[in-house]
Amino acid sequence: MTAYSNKMKPPLYLFRQKAERLAKNAARASRMIDEASIKAERTRGTMAGAAEGLQTLIRLARAYISGRYRELPWTALITTLAALVYFVNPLDLVPDFVIGFGLLDDLTVIAFAVNGLRAELERFRAWETAADG
Secondary structure, eight states, X not given: OOHHHHHOOTTGGGGHHHHHXXXXXXXXXXXXXXXXXXXXXXXXXXXXXXXXXXXXXXXXHHHHHHTSOXXXXXXXXHHHHHHHHHHHOTTSSSOTTSTTTTTHHHHHHHHHHHHHTHHHHHHHHHHHHHHHO
């Protein structure tokens, strides 16, 4: 077990099982990642503080699921997918339709995941830069 599983606390932990199922089904995972990308675009202004981290999580998940980037420990993948599942789910701890607070818990979960995956995200960004160059 790596440090990621020790850092995964509620509410992210609640979405771990769904994330594990998604990690084993590329088509379903890809659809969920697309949903996260659409929601991220729709909420860009509201999520300004977490937008960069969210976009990196989306790119990381997409690259892993497509098979282009495999340098990611299983637990880091599950943390990434769990955060995106939570973000996509409209009926999480604070439902998205609650004006002013609906995205606050989503922001918190995204920030938690980004912070816990900091080293993995740095490696992924370096890989992206090298792949683009």
